[in-house]
Amino acid sequence: MSPDTDTAFLSVKVAELLPYLRRYARALTGNQTTGDNYAAATLEAMLTDRSVFDQGFSHKVALFRAFHSIWSSAGAPVAEADDMLAARAQSHMARLTPNTREALLLHTIESMPITDVANVMAIDEDEAQTLIETARREMEDSITGRVLIIEDEAIIAMDLQDIVADMGHSITGVGRTADGAVKLAQSERPDLILSDIQLADGSSGIDAVNDILKDAGDIPVIFITAFPERLLTGERPEPAFVITKPYTEAQVTSAVSQAMFFSSTETLLG
Structure with a gap:
């Protein structure tokens, strides 16, 4: 066994990368539980075979390659469709x-x-x-639809509006506080919410999203944060879609397309 596959050393490296494997797995499935189950299956497989880490890849590539071996062998499924929105998303997937x-x-x-x-x-x-x-x-x-943006920084909000609009979606509004975002959602129900976590007045984007979903029901949500690992701990419930700040246009367009596609994103409802 090479030094890089020493058990203690490898355990530390995998632990550092696990939040990002969870993020990827959740985005693939559109579901926290299903995504985390595939991440867990990857870790279980590595307990008996760590040879992927001896093939000259970076630790992240090796971990994700191990995941893909399991994912591909299972036929790349998504979470079971338990409502009409999820069923429609799976129809698109096919x-x-x-x-x-x-x-x-x-x-x-x-x-x-x-x-x-x-x-x-x-x-x-x-x-x-x-x-x-x-x-x-x-x-x-x-898929195109109506997007509510929850973001207190004006420049970032304008950038997100431009990216989303260029994709063909309409903007229902920009909420700069939790209360403002809830009022916008009550005025016009969005098809997707793109939300920052910390807002300027000290209110929470997470609280705003949860309040919106209490009234509006199942809407896909993308959270934007400088600390994605805090939302990817494996505790339940957590978001399926997380973008890291600073983001790129490609990251936003990809996440928006994915979230719209599934239309059944789990959020941080407690």
Whole structure:
């Protein structure tokens, strides 16, 4: 066994990367529980076979490659459809080119270069690039809707509005406080919420989202935070979609497309 696969050393590295594996798995499935179950299955498999860490990859690529081996062998499922929104999302899923969402998420949300995407998925770089381009086209063209933005910083709010509008979605408003966001949602029910965590007046984007969902029901939510690991601990319930600040346009467009696609995102309701 090489030094890099020493049990104690490897345990520390995997623990550091686990929140990001959870984020990726949840985005793939659109569901906290199902995504976390796949992450747990990956860890269980590694207890008996850690050879992927001896193949010259970075620790993150090795961990995600182990995940993909399990994910692919299971047929890349999504969570069981327990309502009409989830059933409709799964119907959309069936029409996507296989492996495209995986490649897009790895490249955008997880910020992996094409070489790493190819290594995780055990494909060549040209195929990885093609999958990413196909995913962008298919998902961004599949669904449009109304988006509520909860963000107190004016420049960031304007940037998010431009990105979302360029995707073909309409903006129902920008809430700069929790109370303001709730009032906007009551005025016009959004199809998706894009929310910061900490707002300028000390109120919480999480509280705003939970108050909105009490009245509006099941709406997909994307949280934006500088500390994503705080929302990816494995405790329940937690969000399925999390973007890290500072974000890129590609990360936002990918997450918005994914969340719209599933339309059944779990949130932090307690």
